[in-house]
Amino acid sequence: MPLRTLQAFAAACLLFTIAAPQPAAAQPTSTSSRPPGSQGVPAQGAEPDVALLARFDANGNQRLERGERDAARAYLAAHPELRPPMRGQKLPATGTPGPRLTANDVPSYPASVPLYDAGTVRTIFLTFEHDDWERELADFWHTDVEVPATLMMDGRTYREVGVNFRGNNSFHMIPDGLKRSFSINMDTWRKQDLLGHTSLNLLNANQDATFLRSVLYLDIAREYIPAPKANFVRVVVNGESWGLYVNQQTFSKELLADQLGSSKGTRWKSPNNSYGGGFNFLGNDIAPYRRWYEQKGKDDTTAWRALVNVTRVLTTTPSEQLEDALKPYMDVDEVLRFLALDLALVNGDGYWNDGSDFNVLRGADGRFRALPHDANEAFRLRGNGASPDPLVALTDTNKALRSRLLAVPALRTRYLQCVAEIAEKHLEPTSFAARVARYATLIADDVSRDTRKTGTTQAFTASVDTSGSSAGSLRVFAERRRAALLSHPEVARSRVPH
Numbered sequence: 260m261p262l263r264t265l266q267a268f269a270a271a272c273l274l275f276t277i278a279a280p281q282p283a284a285a286q287p288t289s290t291s292s293r294p295p296g297s298q299g300v301p302a303q304g305a306e307p308d309v310a311l312l313a314r315f316d317a318n319g320n321q322r323l324e325r326g327e328r329d330a331a332r333a334y335l336a337a338h339p340e341l342r343p344p345m346r347g348q349k350l351p352a353t354g355t356p357g358p359r360l361t362a363n364d365v366p367s368y369p370a371s372v373p374l375y376d377a378g379t380v381r382t383i384f385l386t387f388e389h390d391d392w393e394r395e396l397a398d399f400w401h402t403d404v405e406v407p408a409t410l411m412m413d414g415r416t417y418r419e420v421g422v423n424f425r426g427n428n429s430f431h432m433i434p435d436g437l438k439r440s441f442s443i444n445m446d447t448w449r450k451q452d453l454l455g456h457t458s459l460n461l462l463n464a465n466q467d468a469t470f471l472r473s474v475l476y477l478d479i480a481r482e483y484i485p486a487p488k489a490n491f492v493r494v495v496v497n498g499e500s501w502g503l504y505v506n507q508q509t510f511s512k513e514l515l516a517d518q519l520g521s522s523k524g525t526r527w528k529s530p531n532n533s534y535g536g537g538f539n540f541l542g543n544d545i546a547p548y549r550r551w552y553e554q555k556g557k558d559d560t561t562a563w564r565a566l567v568n569v570t571r572v573l574t575t576t577p578s579e580q581l582e583d584a585l586k587p588y589m590d591v592d593e594v595l596r597f598l599a600l601d602l603a604l605v606n607g608d609g610y611w612n613d614g615s616d617f618n619v620l621r622g623a624d625g626r627f628r629a630l631p632h633d634a635n636e637a638f639r640l641r642g643n644g645a646s647p648d649p650l651v652a653l654t655d656t657n658k659a660l661r662s663r664l665l666a667v668p669a670l671r672t673r674y675l676q677c678v679a680e681i682a683e684k685h686l687e688p689t690s691f692a693a694r695v696a697r698y699a700t701l702i703a704d705d706v707s708r709d710t711r712k713t714g715t716t717q718a719f720t721a722s723v724d725t726s727g728s729s730a731g732s733l734r735v736f737a738e739r740r741r742a743a744l745l746s747h748p749e750v751a752r753s754r755v756p757h
């Protein structure tokens with residue numbers, strides 16, 4: 260099926276929310292909501308996973324054995340109100356079984372090669388105890404139940420890792436038989452790690468026939484801000500190849516230690532379609548922030564109050580005082596770089612568009628950072644490349660980082676200068692095409708053999724074409740976006756010495 264058709268189905272796919280089960284006498288309800296006057300996709304917020312572990316853990320060992328999981332699945336089937344029915348359409352494609360693979364069929368790498376090495380495609384073998392693993396993982400999506408599996412990589416075996424399907428659109432729009440994204444916890448039941456990492460996100464490159472967008476975006480982003488690493492892996496499940504996945508570093512303590520030199524700090528996710536999670540001030544009460552941000556790890560009231568405070572300073576301080584007022588709470592120039600990357604590289608899931616679906620860090624120094632979460636929708640042309648405008652969303656109060664920071668002339672100039680640098684340096688067509696070609700060459704054979712991918716091999720080939728002859732290619736994006744940004748009057752003016 261052509262990529263354009265797949266993307267049309269993707270655009271039609273709506274997101275849905277899940278409410279946690281209430282006490283037995285109560286009726287579970289959804290907490291979906293829309294902001295006043297809004298239409299379309301419901302705002303989500305940080306709804307909790309459906310809580311099943313405590314209810315069905317009959318032997319109290321903090322995990323669900325197969326019989327307990329069967330009981331939990333029956334409960335979910337009996338309570339469809341916990342999962343609103345899917346509206347819109349899933350992809351109309353189907354997968355076919357991949358080849359059988361063993362460890363002898365794939366390369367093995369020494370532990371000295373990092374997990375996120377850019378030139379390596381490792382193979383991860385997952386073995387579940389039952390053949391209905393795909394349906395079981397789908398049944399437990401967005402719950403607190405992890406399905407146990409054995410993981411093997413480079414000849415080493417890791418027992419009892421916890422596995423879930425993850426994502427929203429990347430889950431909902433994918434039918435059984437096509438690849439969904441995996442979340443893997445190495446240390447749920449055993450103290451173990453995979454080359455120093457205790458969690459993995461294996462992404463299905465939803466709506467990205469190139470498989471490259473997240474990797475390319477994050478490669479560039481790390482030159483400006485702390486951002487996850489990403490590369491590629493093959494995944495084999497119960498002996499059958501499920502093809503190529505993007506292996507993207509999780510927003511974890513390991514990431515903080517790797518990029519910032521300290522694992523200390525408080526992490527939040529601002530979920531996609533979040534009306535209140537755009538760093539805008541929601542009042543002095545913590546409760547609304549708990550609705551719109553998902554705090555990772557142990558609940559920390561002090562950190563919540565710090566989040567309230569930084570949004571208050573950002574939102575209520577007069578513009579002429581804003582930069583000085585924010586210095587104790589935020590690295591303003593780093594936030595400007597985050598905003599410039601998001602906009603210049605057209606991250607369709609980004610802050611400029613949604614005001615959500617990004618990560619928030621309060622570091623060991625007490626200052627706040629905004630970090631990318633999803634980038635699989637980056638590098639997409641909108642018209643001739645001029646959209647989005649570099650100064651979009653300056654009046655959108657749900658995108659306070661843009662509407663407040665870019666209202667300050669000096670900060671707007673520094674932001675536009677960064678937009679210009681990204682366009683000039685990283686979207687230069689020849690060097691950008693060379694970067695694309697390196698990755699495309701690395702994964703081309705795996706893409707062609709992948710029977711479970713959500714796109715087509717033809718779409719991959721056209722999108723990674725580096726000659727400039729394919730209208731939808733990544734190279735054409737770079738050419739047109741770069742030209743549009745560098746000719747933008749405000750961007751050009753920012754580059755003139757003052």
